[in-house]
Amino acid sequence: MSKVRVAAFSVSIDGFGAGPGQDLEHPLGVRGPEMFAWLFQTDVFRKMHGQEEGSRGIDNDFAHKSFENVGAFILGRNMFGPVRGPWPDDSWKGWWGDEPPYHTPVFVLTHHARAPLEMQGGTTFHFVGDGLESALRQAKDAARGKDVRIGGGVATIRQYLMGRHIDELHLAMSPVLMGEGEHLFAGLNLPRLGYATSRTVAGENATHLMLTKK
C-alpha cells in the first residue's frame, strides 16, 4: 500500500531538524549541514550529486531506501528556497540547479501562486496555494500508487504530523548538539498522535529511528 512518509530526515540529539538563520548561504541553517554529515558521505548521495563514490553500509542503505518507491514529494516553501512573500519573478528555481534530485512531481506549499516549473530529469515543481491537505491529495494522485515523501522542512513535517497524515518517519539522529534552530518535537505529543518507535538501527554516522503510526 502506498504510504505518506518522511525519510532520511536528520535531527540533532537535542531534537532540532534545522539550524537557525536559513538564508542563501545557509540552506540548512547555520550548522545545519553537521546534522547531514552521515548522508553527505554515502554513495547514494554522492553519486546523485555527480561526485566520486562514497561509503556503503547501513547509512547508505537508509539513504537508498529514502528514494525507493517515491512517486511524489511535498516540500515547504522554505525548503524550496530563501525567497519570502510574493515571488518577485521566476528566477528562483530551487537550491538544486537544473536537475534537482527528485525526479518526480514535487508539490511546494506556498501562499503565493506561481506557474509549474519543469526541470531536467523528471522533476516538476507545482506550487500549491490552498493548503496542506490539497497538496497531499495532489501528491497522492501524482504518485500513482507509489509513496508520497514529505521532504521537509521542520514546519511542514510538524504540520502533517499534527494532522496525523504521516504513516512512517525515518529520522537519522546525528551525534550533534544544535542548541537552537527549528525543533522537530517541541510541543508535539507523538504518542498521543498515535506514533511509536518501531525500530532503531545504529548506522556508521547516525542512529536511524523508525516511527510508525498505529
Add this chain to the structure above:
Amino acid sequence: MSKVRVAAFSVSIDGFGAGPGQDLEHPLGVRGPEMFAWLFQTDVFRKMHGQEEGSRGIDNDFAHKSFENVGAFILGRNMFGPVRGPWPDDSWKGWWGDEPPYHTPVFVLTHHARAPLEMQGGTTFHFVGDGLESALRQAKDAARGKDVRIGGGVATIRQYLMGRHIDELHLAMSPVLMGEGEHLFAGLNLPRLGYATSRTVAGENATHLMLTKK
C-alpha cells in the same frame, strides 16, 4: 582529576528525562520506566537490587561505569521522594529501602531542613537547604577526590547545566517516544553553554551519548 558528572541518565527520543505525574506509584513518572528498560536488564543493576544475573555487554558496561569512582551523589528533592513542602516527619527515607544503591554520601536539594539520615551500606542522606552551589561544594568535599555524580532528576541536571557545573554527561537514549513529562533539553542551548558530543555508542537497548564540556 575528579569530575562532576551525570551518568546512565535515560532520555527518550523526543528528549524527555521523566514521565508526567510522578507520585508514590510512579517514581519515574507515568511510562518513565520504559526509558530505563535498557538499565533494568543489566547484570549491574539486577545484582545491585538482589536479583538474578542480567545481561552483559555494552549497556552493562555503561551501567558499571556510572558507579565507578563516584565519591558522592547529588539528588533533587523529587528524586528523593514524592513528599512536597515541609517534611511532616522523618518517615520518608527515599525510594530505595534500608540499603540504597548509593553507598556514598548523598546530598539532597531541599528548601526544608532535616537531620542527616544514615542508611545501611554506607549511604548517608544530607539535606541541603542553601542552594545548588553549596550542595556541590559539600559533595566535592565529601567525595575526597573522587567524582561527584548528579543523579537527577531532570530539573536538577538542568540547573547544574545552566551553571556550567557539569563536566561530562552520559545519556542513554532509549527507543521510546514519551510525548510529555520533564524535558531535558527544552530551552537549553547546550553548545552555547560549552557542551558538545564526544562519543556515541550503540548499546543493545539504548544509544549511549557522551557530552562533554569544553
